[in-house]
Amino acid sequence: MSDKLKPCPFCGSDAVVQGFVKGPYAPSFWGQCSGEECPMEMLEGPHCETKELAIAAWNTRAETPWEQAAKGLAEALETIRGGVQLMVPEPQQSAFLKICDDALATYRALSGATEAKTERTGEEKR
Numbered sequence: 001m002s003d004k005l006k007p008c009p010f011c012g013s014d015a016v017v018q019g020f021v022k023g024p025y026a027p028s029f030w031g032q033c034s035g036e037e038c039p040m041e042m043l044e045g046p047h048c049e050t051k052e053l054a055i056a057a058w059n060t061r062a063e064t065p066w067e068q069a070a071k072g073l074a075e076a077l078e079t080i081r082g083g084v085q086l087m088v089p090e091p092q093q094s095a096f097l098k099i100c101d102d103a104l105a106t107y108r109a110l111s112g113a114t115e116a117k118t119e120r121t122g123e124e125k126r
């Protein structure tokens, strides 16, 4: 299981695990947005007994409508990318693929998505 938290769904800032191990309610851990400008000030995930459970709870929360829309656009871009490879001749193909790859890289960076259906074809591979 990954120990990396997905970014905050409201502001895109990194999320961190907070917690305490002493006291009447210990142990308790939760994911929390670290964004100082977050509109959901002090947003916290569910409180759990271990860091691993807190990370899993934060990362399996429901997607926001914006996340669902971005995911749909990323999937559409993957499909378009495949069509471009089959049907668009060079040099236009490279330009289209760069646009798709840049947009998909942005999506992955912002969403925390790590799975890629397609291989990167960035300049570093050519």
Ligand SMILES: [Zn+2]
Binding pocket: 008, 009, 010, 011, 012, 013, 033, 034, 035, 038, 039, 040, 043
């Ligand atoms: Zn936030």
